[in-house]
Amino acid sequence: MAIRAARVLIAKPGLDGHDRGAKIIARALRDAGMEVIYTGLRQTPQMIAEAALQEDVDVVGLSILSGAHMTLVPRIREAMNEAELDDVPIIVGGIIPDDDKAALSEMGVVGVFGPGTSTEMIRDFINKLIAQKDGDD
Amino acid sequence: MTNQVELLVKGSRRALARTLTLIENQHPQAQATLAQLYPHTGKAWILGVTGAPGTGKSSLVNALTKALREQEKTVAIIAVDPTSPFSGGAILGDRIRMQDLSGDKGVFIRSMATRGSLGGVATATRDMVRVLDAAGFDYVIVETVGAGQSEVDIVRTAYTTLVIEAPGLGDDVQAIKAGILEIADILVVNKADRNGADQTVRSLRAMLELGHPASWEQFVSHHGRLMETPTMPSTPSDVTLWIPPVLKTSAIQNEGITELVIQIEKHRQHLTESGTVAQLEARYIEIELYERLQQALMRQVTSQLSESLIQTIINQIRTREIDPQTAVNQLLVQLN
Numbered sequence: 001m002a003i004r005a006a007r008v009l010i011a012k013p014g015l016d017g018h019d020r021g022a023k024i025i026a027r028a029l030r031d032a033g034m035e036v037i038y039t040g041l042r043q044t045p046q047m048i049a050e051a052a053l054q055e056d057v058d059v060v061g062l063s064i065l066s067g068a069h070m071t072l073v074p075r076i077r078e079a080m081n082e083a084e085l086d087d088v089p090i091i092v093g094g095i096i097p098d099d100d101k102a103a104l105s106e107m108g109v110v111g112v113f114g115p116g117t118s119t120e121m122i123r124d125f126i127n128k129l130i131a132q133k134d135g136d137d
Numbered sequence: 138m139t140n141q142v143e144l145l146v147k148g149s150r151r152a153l154a155r156t157l158t159l160i161e162n163q164h165p166q167a168q169a170t171l172a173q174l175y176p177h178t179g180k181a182w183i184l185g186v187t188g189a190p191g192t193g194k195s196s197l198v199n200a201l202t203k204a205l206r207e208q209e210k211t212v213a214i215i216a217v218d219p220t221s222p223f224s225g226g227a228i229l230g231d232r233i234r235m236q237d238l239s240g241d242k243g244v245f246i247r248s249m250a251t252r253g254s255l256g257g258v259a260t261a262t263r264d265m266v267r268v269l270d271a272a273g274f275d276y277v278i279v280e281t282v283g284a285g286q287s288e289v290d291i292v293r294t295a296y297t298t299l300v301i302e303a304p305g306l307g308d309d310v311q312a313i314k315a316g317i318l319e320i321a322d323i324l325v326v327n328k329a330d331r332n333g334a335d336q337t338v339r340s341l342r343a344m345l346e347l348g349h350p351a352s353w354e355q356f357v358s359h360h361g362r363l364m365e366t367p368t369m370p371s372t373p374s375d376v377t378l379w380i381p382p383v384l385k386t387s388a389i390q391n392e393g394i395t396e397l398v399i400q401i402e403k404h405r406q407h408l409t410e411s412g413t414v415a416q417l418e419a420r421y422i423e424i425e426l427y428e429r430l431q432q433a434l435m436r437q438v439t440s441q442l443s444e445s446l447i448q449t450i451i452n453q454i455r456t457r458e459i460d461p462q463t464a465v466n467q468l469l470v471q472l473n
């Protein structure tokens with residue numbers, strides 16, 4: 001009998017040293033029954049891609065508070081694509097101006113969550129992504 | 138061979154990661170995949186690393202792996218963390234301490250939650266170790282929190298088991314209670330950069346002397362369940378003893394790691410030269426066979442029992458019409 005658990009990588013790219021938000025999300029997703037791989041602060045795009053690959057995660061969640069999302073996200077997407085992880089979706093949490101959201105979505109970010117987002121919303125969003133993925137298999 | 142297995146054996150890391158998921162999820166294809174991989178296994182040296190929470194296991198695995206990489210050995214790591222019994226989720230954070238290993242294609246790290254399914258995490262870990270073995274890693278390291286029986290079971294996959302302590306972590310007698318000390322081939326007092334390490338080393342040595350470290354006897358009593366099997370030799374006389382060394386390390390200052398690697402190598406030599414490794418493996422296989430047989434028989438039996446029949450019997454036992462063992466005997470007769 002198959003047992004399936006959602007596996008999510010929560011990563012903190014860039015140089016800012018605040019991981020409170022990332023930790024809150026990690027705990028909320030754990031409490032929602034997911035397996036959360038948490039890799040700590042200051043992750044390079046290569047480190048994120050490598051962890052996503054080895055851990056075979058369903059989703060990569062990036063917490064970016066530094067404002068550097070427009071430079072970080074494309075590099076991470078590229079590193080993941082190079083690792084043949086084109087099919088692994090990225091979601092972003094942090095302070096993202098509305099103007100940037102469209103650009104991020106063009107880079108292949110499937111969900112952007114601002115500071116006001118409830119953890120339930122993020123959980124439901126991830127569950128829907130995974131249901132879609134399992135439907136495709 | 139399936140495409141994925143072929144890719145894995147050829148060295149594809151994506152195929153490896155996906156196969157690990159397939160095994161962990163007990164996917165319908167898991168069994169066939171393991172059967173295809175099995176001929177490729179048996180080459181890796183399997184290291185167990187266990188100890189109380191926060192003693193520095195992950196940091197030490199990081200330092201140890203760096204040292205093994207300097208010898209150009211490839212290393213796969215499975216880091217096991219507990220699943221929350223409340224939500225079924227888990228936070229897997231061991232990678233935080235293994236950042237030095239990132240970017241190294243000779244290393245593969247996989248985090249794993251205990252999940253707590255029937256048959257248990259030990260079976261899943263053993264199978265995942267086999268996948269990594271088949272992928273060609275020289276060493277497979279399994280890190281688990283040494284808190285209870287299931288963790289001890291996990292370590293039973295290993296040929297060399299490191300038990301990690303740290304100074305000032307409270308009552309050392311705890312370790313003995315949990316049966317943790319008995320499984321140690323090497324005892325490591327990590328965080329030796331802190332006060333009290335020598336004291337911890339002394340008390341561990343004293344405890345080892347008390348509990349007599351004859352590894353053979355430990356093994357037999359440890360696997361007490363199997364002691365009744367007739368093939369089990371009852372005297373340790375023909376087996377050379379391995380006395381677990383007690384080492385001091387500082388994972389964060391990278392101290393004592395060379396000595397640790399030397400002792401691991403010594404233990405490996407001890408097992409291979411005395412032929413004990415073959416016996417150890419045979420014993421592990423025996424345990425696994427019984428486990429699998431038990432699970433398979435249980436599945437077979439329960440699939441033949443209807444829920445209403447079980448309810449009827451429960452009622453009969455509850456109302457003292459029949460006693461539990463007689464009920465089981467009657468069931469077995471009916472099933473045959």
Ligand SMILES: Nc1nc2c(ncn2[C@@H]2O[C@H](COP(=O)(O)OP(=O)(O)OP(=O)(O)O)[C@@H](O)[C@H]2O)c(=O)[nH]1
Pocket residue numbers: 189190191192193194195196197231234282327328329330331386387388389390
């Ligand atoms: N002073 C000192 N601290 C250390 C040493 N090794 C690890 N630590 C610290 O101890 C804490 C726990 O280290 P980990 O490597 O995560 O320990 P662990 O045993 O893997 O922890 P769990 O997996 O949570 O049980 C971290 O803050 C480490 O930096 C050491 O040799 N000396």
Ligand SMILES: [Mg+2]
Pocket residue numbers: 194195196230231280
């Ligand atoms: Mg750890």
